[in-house]
Amino acid sequence: MLSRHIPNVTQVSTTISKRTFIISTLATLTNSQYFKNIQLADEIEDIHNKLPFPQMDEFIQQAREPLHEDRKFPDGRIKLNSLEQSSIFLISGISALLNPANGTHINNFGEVSSFEFVLKNLRDQMLQTSTGRSILRERPLMNNETLDPEWLKTLPENSLGFQYLKFTEDGDSRAPVKLIQDEELAYVFLRYRQTHDIVHILTKSKIDLAGELPVKAFEFGNTGLPMTGLACFAWFKLSDKRKARINMFDSFLNGLQSKPFIGVKWEDFMEWDVEDVRKELGVIPQN
Amino acid sequence: MSLIFKRALATAKSVVPPVKTVDVLIIGGGPAGLTLGASLKNSSITKDLKIELVEGFNLDPVKKFYDETPEHFTNRVVSLTPQTINFLEKTGSWKFIKQDRIQPYDSIVVTEGLSDAKIEFDHHSMATMVENVNIQSSLYQRIKELEQESELKSEDFGLNLRDNTRVEQITKDETNQWPVVHLSTGEQIKTRLLVGADGFNSPVRKFSGIESRGWFYNRFGVVATLKLEFPVFKYAGWQRFLPTGPIALLPLPDDNATLVWSQTVENSEMLTKIDSEIFINLINAAFVLEDVDMQFYYKQLNKGETEGLIEDIQWRINHATQKYSDEQLEENFPLKVVSIEENSRARFPLKLSHADSYVSERIALVGDAAHTTHPLAGQGLNMGQMDVQSLVGAIEKGMQRGLDIGNPLVLEPYWADRYPENHLLLGVVDKLHKLYSIRSEPIVALRSFGLKAVNSMSLLKDFMIGKVSGK
Numbered sequence: 001m002l003s004r005h006i007p008n009v010t011q012v013s014t015t016i017s018k019r020t021f022i023i024s025t026l027a028t029l030t031n032s033q034y035f036k037n038i039q040l041a042d043e044i045e046d047i048h049n050k051l052p053f054p055q056m057d058e059f060i061q062q063a064r065e066p067l068h069e070d071r072k073f074p075d076g077r078i079k080l081n082s083l084e085q086s087s088i089f090l091i092s093g094i095s096a097l098l099n100p101a102n103g104t105h106i107n108n109f110g111e112v113s114s115f116e117f118v119l120k121n122l123r124d125q126m127l128q129t130s131t132g133r134s135i136l137r138e139r140p141l142m143n144n145e146t147l148d149p150e151w152l153k154t155l156p157e158n159s160l161g162f163q164y165l166k167f168t169e170d171g172d173s174r175a176p177v178k179l180i181q182d183e184e185l186a187y188v189f190l191r192y193r194q195t196h197d198i199v200h201i202l203t204k205s206k207i208d209l210a211g212e213l214p215v216k217a218f219e220f221g222n223t224g225l226p227m228t229g230l231a232c233f234a235w236f237k238l239s240d241k242r243k244a245r246i247n248m249f250d251s252f253l254n255g256l257q258s259k260p261f262i263g264v265k266w267e268d269f270m271e272w273d274v275e276d277v278r279k280e281l282g283v284i285p286q287n
Numbered sequence: 288m289s290l291i292f293k294r295a296l297a298t299a300k301s302v303v304p305p306v307k308t309v310d311v312l313i314i315g316g317g318p319a320g321l322t323l324g325a326s327l328k329n330s331s332i333t334k335d336l337k338i339e340l341v342e343g344f345n346l347d348p349v350k351k352f353y354d355e356t357p358e359h360f361t362n363r364v365v366s367l368t369p370q371t372i373n374f375l376e377k378t379g380s381w382k383f384i385k386q387d388r389i390q391p392y393d394s395i396v397v398t399e400g401l402s403d404a405k406i407e408f409d410h411h412s413m414a415t416m417v418e419n420v421n422i423q424s425s426l427y428q429r430i431k432e433l434e435q436e437s438e439l440k441s442e443d444f445g446l447n448l449r450d451n452t453r454v455e456q457i458t459k460d461e462t463n464q465w466p467v468v469h470l471s472t473g474e475q476i477k478t479r480l481l482v483g484a485d486g487f488n489s490p491v492r493k494f495s496g497i498e499s500r501g502w503f504y505n506r507f508g509v510v511a512t513l514k515l516e517f518p519v520f521k522y523a524g525w526q527r528f529l530p531t532g533p534i535a536l537l538p539l540p541d542d543n544a545t546l547v548w549s550q551t552v553e554n555s556e557m558l559t560k561i562d563s564e565i566f567i568n569l570i571n572a573a574f575v576l577e578d579v580d581m582q583f584y585y586k587q588l589n590k591g592e593t594e595g596l597i598e599d600i601q602w603r604i605n606h607a608t609q610k611y612s613d614e615q616l617e618e619n620f621p622l623k624v625v626s627i628e629e630n631s632r633a634r635f636p637l638k639l640s641h642a643d644s645y646v647s648e649r650i651a652l653v654g655d656a657a658h659t660t661h662p663l664a665g666q667g668l669n670m671g672q673m674d675v676q677s678l679v680g681a682i683e684k685g686m687q688r689g690l691d692i693g694n695p696l697v698l699e700p701y702w703a704d705r706y707p708e709n710h711l712l713l714g715v716v717d718k719l720h721k722l723y724s725i726r727s728e729p730i731v732a733l734r735s736f737g738l739k740a741v742n743s744m745s746l747l748k749d750f751m752i753g754k755v756s757g758k
């Protein structure tokens with residue numbers, strides 16, 4: 001895993017000149033080839049081949065070793081110092097830009113760009129209602145075990161549960177949170193991640209780029225997470241024809257004026273008609 | 288005066304009773320009024336003055352306190368500065384304080400609800416917690432002692448204390464313009480000097496026409512007597528500035544503590560009514576949790592929704608404190624409150640007021656009659672004690688010069704001495720209250736920075752302790 005090796009990046013960056021390291025990294029980043037291969041050690045090795053530093057051998061060796069247990073929280077999250085966080089922010093941010101199709105970079109960048117004050121703000125939204133508080137307290141997960149597909153299958157076609165099942169059938173389970181340091185905020189982020197599919201359903205957006213963009217704009221309005229806002233810039237890459245079809249600003253406003261999704265107990269809405277859920281939360285379906 | 292005589296007076300109001308004449312008439316048997324009476328009788332210069340003290344309420348609890356001390360702590364407790372105690376020692380009343388009911392403390396830990404800023408003031412015996420009634424009782428005992436020592440008959444001692452008697456009206460004598468006070472018993476007392484120690488609504492101040500300026504804070508102080516989970520090891524005061532107002536938990540002996548919690552009108556009313564178990568949990572929460580949690584609890588409680596609230600509070604407290612070691616917990620938070628003295632909850636409106644002057648022809652104001660302040664710095668009663676000390680000094684000087692003690696020339700030095708100091712303190716406390724009512728993030732950041740900076744400057748801190756403890 002990329003993230004597993006990240007801490008060691010700084011270990012080496014303290015032994016070699018930090019500046020040279022960053023410059024060399026950036027130089028190689030332009031070749032998006034590296035990011036097809038998400039093993040950071042491989043990436044570094046490539047850098048090494050081009051710009052040899054004697055200290056690198058040792059580092060690559062280290063980076064390939066499994067992560068030391070005391071660098072992990074009991075729940076598997078990775079302990080990072082602020083320098084490590086900034087390195088990941090930089091590397092995963094650039095990688096994600098260069099190669100938006102690669103989920104790992106996007107996931108990592110999403111986590112490290114969710115600064116504490118942003119997540120606290122989301123958490124505070126949860127703390128303002130009884131439901132939000134109960135979610136934070138019980139920390140329910142949305143997956144095949146908690147939302148039994150056999151049960152969802154029996155629900156009417158226009159129910160949220162059935163639609164949810166259709167969306168997640170291909171086993172698109174949401175990645176665990178690895179890089180957020182505070183355990184409660186890590187859960188808040190996980191909850192946001194697990195809500196993503198529901199946003200698709202409620203805004204009637206597909207999972208292609210044309211569907212993903214308005215979802216990101218909606219999420220930015222609803223959560224304020226920086227990564228969702230940055231992702232919106234991908235709109236500029238679209239052809240004029242597609243640009244005209246996707247109204248990002250409307251989606252953003254839609255997210256802004258809907259109830260905060262982070263505090264919604266989706267588990268309790270599974271049997272509801274999707275249309276009623278939209279009304280309850282003030283969502284206007286796009287398209 | 289016998290009861291029968293009083294009744295006879297009451298029924299025979301139409302018969303104009305004889306007007307008694309005294310040198311000093313003190314209205315108010317609160318801490319300020321009793322201290323003034325005792326100090327005037329304690330001074331070799333003023334001890335022969337003929338003094339009358341009138342109190343509207345029943346002083347029985349004060350009179351009985353010394354011999355029939357109640358088991359439980361009362362809910363009106365104040366923090367006395369070393370300066371006040373020093374003055375009470377000189378007056379000779381401090382020895383009558385029930386020492387097992389007071390609690391000196393050596394530090395106060397001040398934190399705030401919107402950031403992790405913290406400031407700690409350390410000073411050996413920086414202040415002492417004493418029940419109001421204990422102070423009043425000690426003064427009453429001292430007055431009794433002085434009377435015995437004088438070996439005069441009680442009518443001749445020259446300090447007559449009457450309670451259950453209200454001032455109904457104040458007029459001026461037609462011939463010499465002395466104040467004449469009309470009492471609820473129908474009696475009238477004419478006086479050379481009228482002292483208003485009659486609290487915030489001071490009838491004496493109103494009569495004198497002295498303007499008082501100020502405002503209500505739109506906050507109430509909720510008080511209660513509490514028990515902590517263990518007897519305290521290191522006696523400290525705890526104060527946390529929440530956006531709704533500061534909460535303070537101050538030590539009493541052993542595992543007892545007293546609460547002063549400034550709150551919005553709505554919350555204060557709710558706090559005096561809610562189930563005591565929830566109340567206790569809320570106090571513990573207020574020292575640990577964030578504003579968002581507290582706001583949620585207030586909202587629920589004001590709606591009357593209490594289901595699952597205690598579990599919720601305990602979950603949040605555990606969550607917020609789990610990252611601390613026992614040692615850190617002890618350093619950062621007060622001991623847990625585990626129970627509350629029954630019927631000890633009460634609330635008082637908080638206000639700022641300051642009279643334009645403390646004196647005029649034959650009139651002087653002391654204590655809350657002259658000024659009231661937010662209790663966040665615990666200074667109200669202490670200021671009144673210093674007033675009394677200064678006024679007694681002024682009267683002594685006047686008498687030594689052979690002047691009429693009702694003469695403004697005698698009284699004005701008192702005002703000149705006390706007004707600037709009180710004004711400064713009122714202003715600082717007022718600004719503090721306002722500064723900490725602000726939620727705006729840049730201001731929170733600035734004031735936290737300020738607090739942390741001050742915390743690291745021991746010289747400045749010592750200066751501040753010196754200012755508030757009068758050292």
Ligand SMILES: Cc1cc2nc3c(=O)[nH]c(=O)nc-3n(C[C@H](O)[C@H](O)[C@H](O)COP(=O)(O)OP(=O)(O)OC[C@H]3O[C@@H](n4cnc5c(N)ncnc54)[C@H](O)[C@@H]3O)c2cc1C
Pocket residue numbers: 314315316317318319320341342343344364365366367452453454455484485486487489490508509510547635653654655656662664665666667668669670671
């Ligand atoms: C919640 C709270 C906490 C506080 N904490 C502290 C603290 O920690 N430290 C501190 O120094 N101060 C504190 N104070 C302030 C302190 O309690 C007052 O400053 C102090 O009690 C004032 O004393 P006083 O004698 O001037 O007035 P009062 O105590 O108000 O006495 C006035 C007396 O005059 C009598 N009276 C009034 N009108 C009449 C009338 N018409 N006829 C006859 N009698 C009349 C009243 O019955 C009363 O007994 C606190 C106040 C509050 C509300």
